[in-house]
Amino acid sequence: MTLKVSCPQCQKTVIWQASSEFRPFCCKRCQLLDLGEWADESHKISVPIPVDSAISQEMLDAMEDDILLNNNFFVEPE
Numbered sequence: 001m002t003l004k005v006s007c008p009q010c011q012k013t014v015i016w017q018a019s020s021e022f023r024p025f026c027c028k029r030c031q032l033l034d035l036g037e038w039a040d041e042s043h044k045i046s047v048p049i050p051v052d053s054a055i056s057q058e059m060l061d062a063m064e065d066d067i068l069l070n071n072n073f074f075v076e077p078e
Protein backbone atom coordinates (compact mmCIF):
# COMPACT_ATOMS: atom_id res chain seq x y z
CA MET A 1 0.00 0.00 0.00
CA THR A 2 1.24 3.44 -0.93
CA LEU A 3 0.36 6.42 1.19
CA LYS A 4 -0.49 9.45 -0.88
CA VAL A 5 -1.06 13.00 0.30
CA SER A 6 -2.11 16.16 -1.50
CA CYS A 7 0.39 18.98 -1.78
CA PRO A 8 -0.94 21.75 0.53
CA GLN A 9 0.01 24.33 -2.11
CA CYS A 10 -1.13 22.93 -5.45
CA GLN A 11 -3.13 19.81 -4.41
CA LYS A 12 -0.93 17.62 -6.59
CA THR A 13 -0.70 14.01 -5.39
CA VAL A 14 2.51 13.31 -3.50
CA ILE A 15 3.55 9.75 -2.68
CA TRP A 16 4.72 9.60 0.93
CA GLN A 17 8.13 7.97 0.57
CA ALA A 18 11.72 8.76 1.44
CA SER A 19 12.49 10.00 -2.06
CA SER A 20 9.73 12.61 -1.83
CA GLU A 21 12.01 14.89 0.08
CA PHE A 22 9.64 17.86 0.16
CA ARG A 23 6.61 15.92 1.38
CA PRO A 24 3.89 16.78 2.10
CA PHE A 25 4.74 19.26 -0.68
CA CYS A 26 5.28 18.07 -4.23
CA CYS A 27 8.39 20.16 -4.78
CA LYS A 28 10.74 22.69 -3.20
CA ARG A 29 8.85 25.59 -4.77
CA CYS A 30 5.59 24.64 -3.04
CA GLN A 31 7.41 24.15 0.25
CA LEU A 32 9.04 27.58 0.02
CA LEU A 33 5.73 29.21 -0.93
CA ASP A 34 4.11 27.73 2.13
CA LEU A 35 6.95 28.81 4.42
CA GLY A 36 6.79 32.28 2.90
CA GLU A 37 3.10 32.58 3.62
CA TRP A 38 3.64 31.36 7.13
CA ALA A 39 6.43 33.90 7.68
CA ASP A 40 4.26 36.72 6.31
CA GLU A 41 1.45 35.74 8.64
CA SER A 42 3.68 35.64 11.72
CA HIS A 43 5.16 39.01 10.75
CA LYS A 44 1.69 40.59 10.66
CA ILE A 45 0.92 39.20 14.09
CA SER A 46 4.24 40.46 15.50
CA VAL A 47 3.37 44.06 14.58
CA PRO A 48 0.84 45.37 17.10
CA ILE A 49 -1.97 47.58 15.90
CA PRO A 50 -2.35 50.61 18.20
CA VAL A 51 -5.91 50.25 19.41
CA ASP A 52 -5.62 51.88 22.82
CA SER A 53 -3.49 54.25 24.89
CA ALA A 54 -1.66 51.34 26.57
CA ILE A 55 0.80 51.36 23.67
CA SER A 56 4.09 52.55 25.08
CA GLN A 57 6.48 54.99 23.43
CA GLU A 58 8.97 52.12 23.12
CA MET A 59 6.49 50.13 21.08
CA LEU A 60 5.76 53.12 18.87
CA ASP A 61 9.48 53.65 18.33
CA ALA A 62 9.89 49.98 17.50
CA MET A 63 7.04 50.17 15.00
CA GLU A 64 8.54 53.28 13.47
CA ASP A 65 11.90 51.53 13.09
CA ASP A 66 10.09 48.62 11.48
CA ILE A 67 8.35 50.95 9.02
CA LEU A 68 11.64 52.67 8.20
CA LEU A 69 13.35 49.32 7.62
CA ASN A 70 10.57 48.00 5.42
CA ASN A 71 9.61 51.12 3.52
CA ASN A 72 12.31 52.74 1.41
CA PHE A 73 9.87 55.45 0.35
CA PHE A 74 9.33 56.74 3.84
CA VAL A 75 10.50 60.35 4.14
CA GLU A 76 11.02 62.09 7.45
CA PRO A 77 8.78 65.14 7.79
CA GLU A 78 10.69 68.41 7.87
Ligand SMILES: [Zn+2]
Pocket residue numbers: 007008009010011012025026027030
Ligand atom coordinates in the same frame (compact mmCIF):
# COMPACT_ATOMS: atom_id res chain seq x y z
ZN1 LIG B 1 2.78 21.42 -5.05
